[in-house]
Amino acid sequence: MKSGSLVFLTAFVALAxxxxxxxxVPQLQLGRLEAAKTVPAGDAYPVARSGQARQGAEVYRSLxxxxxHSRQIGQQGTTVEVTLTSVGTNAANVLSAIxxxxxxxxxxxxxxxxxxxxxxxxxxxxADDAVTAIAEAGxxxxxxxxxxxxxxRRRWGRRRSVAQDYLYDPVVQPGIRRFGPDLTxxxxxxxxxxxxxxxxxxxxxxxxxxxxxxxxxLFVERKIGKTPAPDALPLSGTFAPPDGHEVVPTEEAQALxxxxxxxxxxAPLYESPVTPPPAPATNGVAVATK
Amino acid sequence: xxxxxxxxxxxxxxSCRSPLFALFGGAAGWLALSSAFGLAAAMTFHNPALLAGxxxxxxxxxxxxxxxxxxxxxxxxxxLGAGLWLLARLGRIKAMNPALITVGAxxxxxxxxxxxxxxxxxxxSGFEWLExxxxxxxxxxxxxxxxTVWLFMTFSWRAEPRLYPSQWFVLAAVFWFIWIxxxxxxxxxxxxxxxxxxAAVAWWFAGNLxxxxxxxxxxxxxxxxxxxxxxxxxxSYYLALFIFVTVALFxxxxxxxxxxxxxxxxxIFSSTAAALMVVPALALGIxxxxxxxxxxxxxxxxxxxxxxxFGAFMLILATLLAAVAACxxxxxxxxxxxxxxxxxxxxxxxxFAMTLxxxxxxxxxxISGREISPRRVRAHFWLAMPGSLLLALPLLAxxxxxxxxxxxxxVPFQETAxxxxxxxxxSTLGETLIALGALVYLANVxxxxxxxxRALLKREMTDALAWQPVEVKS
Numbered sequence: 234m235k236s237g238s239l240v241f242l243t244a245f246v247a248l249a250x251x252x253x254x255x256x257x258v259p260q261l262q263l264g265r266l267e268a269a270k271t272v273p274a275g276d277a278y279p280v281a282r283s284g285q286a287r288q289g290a291e292v293y294r295s296l297x298x299x300x301x302h303s304r305q306i307g308q309q310g311t312t313v314e315v316t317l318t319s320v321g322t323n324a325a326n327v328l329s330a331i332x333x334x335x336x337x338x339x340x341x342x343x344x345x346x347x348x349x350x351x352x353x354x355x356x357x358x359x360a361d362d363a364v365t366a367i368a369e370a371g372x373x374x375x376x377x378x379x380x381x382x383x384x385x386r387r388r389w390g391r392r393r394s395v396a397q398d399y400l401y402d403p404v405v406q407p408g409i410r411r412f413g414p415d416l417t418x419x420x421x422x423x424x425x426x427x428x429x430x431x432x433x434x435x436x437x438x439x440x441x442x443x444x445x446x447x448x449x450x451l452f453v454e455r456k457i458g459k460t461p462a463p464d465a466l467p468l469s470g471t472f473a474p475p476d477g478h479e480v481v482p483t484e485e486a487q488a489l490x491x492x493x494x495x496x497x498x499x500a501p502l503y504e505s506p507v508t509p510p511p512a513p514a515t516n517g518v519a520v521a522t523k
Numbered sequence: 524x525x526x527x528x529x530x531x532x533x534x535x536x537x538s539c540r541s542p543l544f545a546l547f548g549g550a551a552g553w554l555a556l557s558s559a560f561g562l563a564a565a566m567t568f569h570n571p572a573l574l575a576g577x578x579x580x581x582x583x584x585x586x587x588x589x590x591x592x593x594x595x596x597x598x599x600x601x602x603l604g605a606g607l608w609l610l611a612r613l614g615r616i617k618a619m620n621p622a623l624i625t626v627g628a629x630x631x632x633x634x635x636x637x638x639x640x641x642x643x644x645x646x647x648s649g650f651e652w653l654e655x656x657x658x659x660x661x662x663x664x665x666x667x668x669x670x671t672v673w674l675f676m677t678f679s680w681r682a683e684p685r686l687y688p689s690q691w692f693v694l695a696a697v698f699w700f701i702w703i704x705x706x707x708x709x710x711x712x713x714x715x716x717x718x719x720x721x722a723a724v725a726w727w728f729a730g731n732l733x734x735x736x737x738x739x740x741x742x743x744x745x746x747x748x749x750x751x752x753x754x755x756x757x758x759s760y761y762l763a764l765f766i767f768v769t770v771a772l773f774x775x776x777x778x779x780x781x782x783x784x785x786x787x788x789x790x791i792f793s794s795t796a797a798a799l800m801v802v803p804a805l806a807l808g809i810x811x812x813x814x815x816x817x818x819x820x821x822x823x824x825x826x827x828x829x830x831x832x833f834g835a836f837m838l839i840l841a842t843l844l845a846a847v848a849a850c851x852x853x854x855x856x857x858x859x860x861x862x863x864x865x866x867x868x869x870x871x872x873x874x875f876a877m878t879l880x881x882x883x884x885x886x887x888x889x890i891s892g893r894e895i896s897p898r899r900v901r902a903h904f905w906l907a908m909p910g911s912l913l914l915a916l917p918l919l920a921x922x923x924x925x926x927x928x929x930x931x932x933x934v935p936f937q938e939t940a941x942x943x944x945x946x947x948x949x950s951t952l953g954e955t956l957i958a959l960g961a962l963v964y965l966a967n968v969x970x971x972x973x974x975x976x977r978a979l980l981k982r983e984m985t986d987a988l989a990w991q992p993v994e995v996k997s
Contacts, residue, residue: 240686240690244698263720295647296584296645300583303859396718396719396784404721437572444940447571
């Protein structure tokens with residue numbers, strides 16, 4: 234290369250390409266993303282966080298939780314699950330129908346109670362065969378297609394993360410490290426504010442072999458007044474404060490916990506469906522939009 | 524560097540003196556401090572309760588403080604100083620307006636300090652490799668522009684029209700930094716984009732910083748120092764040109780994790796680009812071996828050449844590791860683990876820092892006319908070289924162990940963390956060696972600069988004393 238302008242031209246072209254691809258195109262494609270509708274309920278998703286939880290997001294950023302915790306779920310394939318919802322009038326008939334259509338499901342089916350998860354089959358065609366056979370025998374069954382993969386089996390989330398999940402985050406931190414567990418669904422798996430507060434104060438109080446650092450500076454230790462504060466931490470043993478003292482969370486700790494409890498991404502979206510298992514998950518969807 | 528007294532520096536070297544003292548001196552201090560934060564962060568994995576009471580040193584602040592000080596405190600100013608000197612030397616022209624460049628350098632260090640205070644008090648932006656808060660970013664950007672205006676001037680007024688490969692690399696590195704830094708600061712901090720676009724911009728920035736800017740800025744030095752110190756010409760300009768173009772073309776597409784909540788094509792582009800980076804890495808291997816290898820070379824005992832050679836080989840190794848980790852089958856294991864950390868640290872300490880040390884040890888004696896004792900340079904080498912390996916390699920091993928367990932949902936989470944922790948603790952040993960090396964470096968650089976100013980002061984004093992009687996007489 235003989236001239237300086239050629240150097241700049243090369244650099245400019247290379248960088249302009251990648252800038253267009255990785256900055257401009259995503260902005261055009263996703264920058265104006267709107268809230269989606271959950272499927273099938275049709276609720277708007279996501280819903281903006283409460284003021285306190287938004288404040289908590291700032292605490293989360295400021296303390297650098299992202300250097301140990303990711304907030305993104307990957308998915309590797311799906312599983313197809315057949316659930317028996319009714320045995321109709323003739324249980325024996327249904328049982329033999331299942332045995333015929335999908336023998337490995339029947340082996341575990343005692344049919345004592347419904348709804349009952351019969352098990353997983355290889356693909357939707359097999360599942361449909363089983364459902365038809367059950368219907369012909371007078372019973373009823375449903376098929377659920379569930380996302381699969383190690384992240385989901387660890388109960389870190391119910392489906393893969395999608396762009397919508399981050400729509401209202403002021404600072405988007407998907408994280409690239411898992412020195413601690415993924416927190417995508419932490420508000421659902423650790424739904425107790427007291428657990429979260431204790432865990433932040435000293436992780437070993439609730440997870441004895443935890444390697445997470447504590448955040449005692451988010452709490453104040455003070456003399457107990459006339460009556461103990463209602464939000465004082467129930468500490469005991471080596472973690473207990475000196476006699477006559479109590480440990481209470483600061484506003485920051487409360488906000489951080491509000492944020493952690495708001496972390497749920499189980500709303501089923503068209504792009505990333507979750508066919509909810511029968512009973513509990515439907516209210517999971519309702520809560521998720523709070 | 525020979526043991527004889529050095530010739531007094533020529534006008535070009537003298538013109539670079541004050542900006543380079545400001546850039547290199549401050550950077551050496553930041554490097555030592557960054558190692559201190561790195562060690563504080565590592566303590567978390569030995570005893571998480573140890574520093575828990577201290578909000579400034581909690582892992583989530585000590586770690587970004589380390590990264591901030593390494594990249595913006597040490598890396599950018601040192602690379603910029605080396606770049607200025609290369610442009611002046613190769614262009615056969617004095618640095619333009621060194622006084623303003625010195626002002627820019629000092630302003631830069633102020634910006635780094637402001638950024639550090641922001642991060643440890645909880646004002647971090649939350650984006651990796653760009654944690655410095657907005658107000659610090661503005662200071663850094665102004666300082667950078669102030670310096671690079673004169674850098675470009677120095678280049679365009681050069682007396683020697685022909686270009687040497689190092690010049691392409693310096694110019695492109697400066698250009699790259701301005702573009703990616705301003706884009707990232709503007710779209711993440713000034714006028715934030717919404718949702719996952721933030722993540723895309725942040726990863727684009729990080730990919731370009733680590734996989735393009737770092738190699739460009741470092742190889743500018745490598746391609747100058749290797750031929751100079753091994754007494755052979757650069758083996759092939761065309762190979763250097765090939766490396767330049769391929770790093771710019773492929774490296775700029777790296778950065779998007781395979782499993783990101785982004786459109787799938789982005790991850791695919793990035794893993795392909797990371798795989799293609801093997802091409803410039805192999806070309807670099809050929810170029811380094813052909814330029815500085817061969818039977819007539821004295822073996823490497825820890826001199827300046829060893830820094831540069833070791834650095835180049837570690838860039839090759841890190842690039843190969845990144846390519847392996849980006850292939851989707853491997854990514855399922857290594858993503859989210861210590862493996863990535865090990866690869867990046869090999870790039871930062873094994874390649875980038877070592878190469879910049881070579882530049883500084885080569886340049887400082889020339890601009891000051893003072894020698895750094897080869898023993899002290901060797902001491903630094905024998906701390907920094909094993910340190911960088913001992914820091915990075917255990918993390919690679921620990922990362923694979925951790926990743927294999929993370930990928931198997933039947934293994935409880937705590938076990939995945941336990942699988943890596945021994946290796947992480949071993950790597951602290953490497954971090955300690957690096958920190959000691961950084962202290963030796965600070966002493967080497969600081970001593971040289973201080974003794975220069977002491978001599979200057981002495982001369983001024985004697986001049987002043989010698990001058991007065993003259994005035995009395997007249």
